[in-house]
Amino acid sequence: MTTIFYYVIAVLMTTFALHAADVPVSAPGRIELASPLDYSIVQRATRDGGNIIIAGTIIADDGGTADALEVSITGKSLSGYLADSWQPLPYRPGDSTFHTELPLAAGGWYRLRVRALRRGVPLAAASVEHVGLGEIFVIAGQSNSANYGEERQTPKTGLVAAFNGHSWQPANDPQPGAGGDRGSFMPPFGDAMAARYQVPIGIVALGIGATSVREWLPAGTRLARPPTIMQNVTSVGLNEWEATGAIFANFARRMKQLGPHGFRAVLWHQGESDAHQKDPGRTLPGELYRQYLKQLIHDSRQVIGWNAPWFVAQASYHTPDDASSPEIREAQRALWTAGVALPGPDTDSLTGDMRENHGKGVHLSAKGLARHGNLWAEKVGVWLDAELDK
Numbered sequence: 001m002t003t004i005f006y007y008v009i010a011v012l013m014t015t016f017a018l019h020a021a022d023v024p025v026s027a028p029g030r031i032e033l034a035s036p037l038d039y040s041i042v043q044r045a046t047r048d049g050g051n052i053i054i055a056g057t058i059i060a061d062d063g064g065t066a067d068a069l070e071v072s073i074t075g076k077s078l079s080g081y082l083a084d085s086w087q088p089l090p091y092r093p094g095d096s097t098f099h100t101e102l103p104l105a106a107g108g109w110y111r112l113r114v115r116a117l118r119r120g121v122p123l124a125a126a127s128v129e130h131v132g133l134g135e136i137f138v139i140a141g142q143s144n145s146a147n148y149g150e151e152r153q154t155p156k157t158g159l160v161a162a163f164n165g166h167s168w169q170p171a172n173d174p175q176p177g178a179g180g181d182r183g184s185f186m187p188p189f190g191d192a193m194a195a196r197y198q199v200p201i202g203i204v205a206l207g208i209g210a211t212s213v214r215e216w217l218p219a220g221t222r223l224a225r226p227p228t229i230m231q232n233v234t235s236v237g238l239n240e241w242e243a244t245g246a247i248f249a250n251f252a253r254r255m256k257q258l259g260p261h262g263f264r265a266v267l268w269h270q271g272e273s274d275a276h277q278k279d280p281g282r283t284l285p286g287e288l289y290r291q292y293l294k295q296l297i298h299d300s301r302q303v304i305g306w307n308a309p310w311f312v313a314q315a316s317y318h319t320p321d322d323a324s325s326p327e328i329r330e331a332q333r334a335l336w337t338a339g340v341a342l343p344g345p346d347t348d349s350l351t352g353d354m355r356e357n358h359g360k361g362v363h364l365s366a367k368g369l370a371r372h373g374n375l376w377a378e379k380v381g382v383w384l385d386a387e388l389d390k
Helices: 005-016 186-197 246-257 288-305 326-337 366-388
Strands: 029-035 040-043 048-058 068-077 080-082 097-105 107-118 122-140 161-163 168-170 201-207 233-238 242-243 265-269 310-314 342-346
Touching: 029 097, 040 048, 040 161, 040 186, 040 201, 048 068, 048 107, 048 122, 068 097, 122 246, 161 186, 161 242, 161 366, 168 242, 168 246, 186 201, 246 288, 265 366, 288 326, 310 366, 326 342, 342 366
Parallel strands: 029 122, 040 122, 122 201, 122 265, 161 201, 265 310, 310 342
Antiparallel strands: 029 048, 048 097, 068 080, 068 107, 107 122, 161 168, 233 242
16 A cells, blocks of 8 residues: 555545535434444554454344444544544444444544444444554563563653453553563553554564573473473473473464464563573573574464564573573574574673662563663664665
8 A cells, every 4th residue: 555545535535525524423322333333453464554443243222223323533643633524434234233444544643533324314323532543572581581670661752552362541551461470571562563563563572581592482492401380391201301482382372362473473482481490401592593583473473464574582681690691582583694684682681780679680670671671672773764665
């Protein structure tokens, strides 16, 4: 779809008024919207826009049926404000349910109203106050990709929302779907991206504290070495282990919920639980780390049905005395070099007061969370600018 197409859509929504536009939206019945939900964000297809799904059920108090369906969308798009006017939605008269796609300019928050009409008079209605067409990111890995930061963070732009698998909400820490109950880098990351692109930013947080890459692999994957924590790994014989696949199944399910090309990229931040373990037999050699993470990327793409871009951070920090693992870092870098993943930030560089407990901890302080979020926005932003220009 072209820039001109979305410009025309915006102009039409600004100027076009149907015969029933002056009829109040109040109606005796109601519409139960399945999509969009409040604070929901849809991944844009181009810089200028994409399609949103409008679906729901019409419930008329008198038990009657509708003969027309209309929608009004107001709010700020990238090309300007949309005016309060109504346009028809594809609808088969008499049906109690509807499901349709509507082209929309990138932007938000939008206010969306839907009404069902009978002979030009509203029969049922519904509204959603926050709908966005912008950028969505899936964030996975271990504790520094989850809610283990020293202080909870809150988005300041008001344009960052989080998806918990069922509904959307403002992306205040702790992020739904990820482990921990403290702070994360996701609000500052979302704010930086919203400021850069002037569209709502969606977060799908799935990080689990203390997990090895081994625990993220599909069920039945044989492991040469066990991780330190065995919750997601099972022993299948003498010196033989397998991943249970529980984490992988949830990870894939959540990505599939968003649909083909339904998010921009996966941001992977993990490696600490594979580097320098107290039991050397549970430390993962760099080559095995590279092999396992490459498999995770490949297998997850196979399951969701499209080649989702992955960013891989350099992450192996434990303490000021164990600030990095050259083997794990080289394995992460090797995936960039091979074109399997894109370069994420080097968070081993976040030292001193960037870490909790006055620099003694593995997790990030409030200052470190803000810097972490901005490092991700810088890496993703350079790549996304080029993608949007294609």
